Amino acid sequence: MKKGKTIVKYFKSHQVPSAILKRYQNSNYDKKISLKLPVKTRWRSSAICLNSLQLNQLAIELTITELSRNQTVRIDDDVKSIILDDGFWKDVDNLLKVLNELVIGISIFESDTPCLSKVVDWYYNQLESSVYVFDIVGNNIKNIIEKRWESIYHPVMEEKNGVFVNKLAWETAGKVDPITWWYRNFSYSAPELTQVAKKVLSIPTSSAVSERNWSAFAYIHDKKQNRLRADRVLKLVYIFNKENIDGRSIDEIQTPDENVESDYEDECSSSESEEESFNDNETDDSDVSS
Numbered sequence: 001m002k003k004g005k006t007i008v009k010y011f012k013s014h015q016v017p018s019a020i021l022k023r024y025q026n027s028n029y030d031k032k033i034s035l036k037l038p039v040k041t042r043w044r045s046s047a048i049c050l051n052s053l054q055l056n057q058l059a060i061e062l063t064i065t066e067l068s069r070n071q072t073v074r075i076d077d078d079v080k081s082i083i084l085d086d087g088f089w090k091d092v093d094n095l096l097k098v099l100n101e102l103v104i105g106i107s108i109f110e111s112d113t114p115c116l117s118k119v120v121d122w123y124y125n126q127l128e129s130s131v132y133v134f135d136i137v138g139n140n141i142k143n144i145i146e147k148r149w150e151s152i153y154h155p156v157m158e159e160k161n162g163v164f165v166n167k168l169a170w171e172t173a174g175k176v177d178p179i180t181w182w183y184r185n186f187s188y189s190a191p192e193l194t195q196v197a198k199k200v201l202s203i204p205t206s207s208a209v210s211e212r213n214w215s216a217f218a219y220i221h222d223k224k225q226n227r228l229r230a231d232r233v234l235k236l237v238y239i240f241n242k243e244n245i246d247g248r249s250i251d252e253i254q255t256p257d258e259n260v261e262s263d264y265e266d267e268c269s270s271s272e273s274e275e276e277s278f279n280d281n282e283t284d285d286s287d288v289s290s
Contacts, residue, residue, distance in 0.1 A: 001038070001046060003082045004053050004092065007060065008035040010079045017073075020066055024059035033059075043106060047099035050092050057089060097131040098138045110208035117178040117201045123149050163189040216240055 011018050012035065025032050036052045038045040053060070064083045067075050082088050105122050108114065126132075127149060132142035160170075169185040176184070182197045204210075220236045221228055228236070 001050075001095070003088055004050055005037060007053060007079060007082060008037050008049065010076060011035055011060075012037075017063055017067060017075075021056070021059055021063045024062045025056065028059055028062075029055075044103045047096060047103050050096045050099065054089075054092055054096060095137060098141055101126065101129060101131055102141075109205040112209055114205040114209070115178075115201055116203050116205060119205060120153065123152070213237075 011021055022032055033052065033055050035056060036045070036049050038049045042048075060083055064075065064080055067073050068080070105126070108118060108122065123145060126142075126145050132138035132145075163186060166185060169181070172184075173181055178201050179198050182194045182201075186194050216237050217233065220240060221233050
């Protein structure tokens with residue numbers, strides 16, 4: 001990761017290499033694909049940084065080759081050795097595969113409808129994934145996942161007695177929502193445990209949804225619109241969120257599992273990094289006073 005940041009910083013701080021890189025980007029990709037630095041405030045920025053390097057690999061190598069023949073421009077020896085090292089680009093590919101898996105998982109857990117029941121499925125899929133066998137970093141991450149798996153899914157939990165031996169119930173376990181599954185099969189035979197399962201499985205996996213909701217409130221009730229009553233703010237936030245949903249087509253409204261991967265790929269491939277923002281339309285003073 002440090003080597004990747006070194007390359008990005010070099011092109012961002014040197015005008016001539018940056019201009020040559022843009023020329024090769026236009027000739028090979030017909031567009032400019034900007035190099036992006038990872039930042040602490042965006043958890044997926046490390047994967048986006050490596051993805052931008054991967055997309056620009058050919059243009060970067062051609063740029064360094066041309067600069068090596070140019071006697072008037074001096075190239076940093078460390079940057080040159082990193083770019084011309086095939087092992088570095090293999091490490092980028094392997095690390096990006098690992099980070100993509102983690103990014104998709106975090107995106108699911110920070111979606112609008114996250115619950116603890118999805119965590120078990122994600123962990124199980126990671127144990128079966130082959131992206132962690134390429135290098136030492138991947139193996140270390142898989143070891144961490146396995147330790148977590150052992151702590152949340154003990155073999156004792158596989159033992160079934162009494163009403164939980166129902167084969168029909170377990171055949172439908174992966175086809176319906178976990179909370180619905182508990183209510184359909186055990187609401188009468190194990191009512192207390194069903195209530196516990198409902199509360200546990202309904203726990204959100206992160207506070208991302210609440211933070212997005214707070215951002216919507218901050219956008220509606222800002223310094224200019226600070227005289228709005230609480231009930232009016234609630235109505236405006238509801239309308240604001242509903243307009244965001246209605247503005248999309250039916251095909252775009254999918255479950256988090258279906259659209260999270262495509263959203264991440266779109267962000268990685270975009271030429272300009274887009275920060276999450278709200279509509280720039282401001283309410284008139286007359287509307288506020290009313």
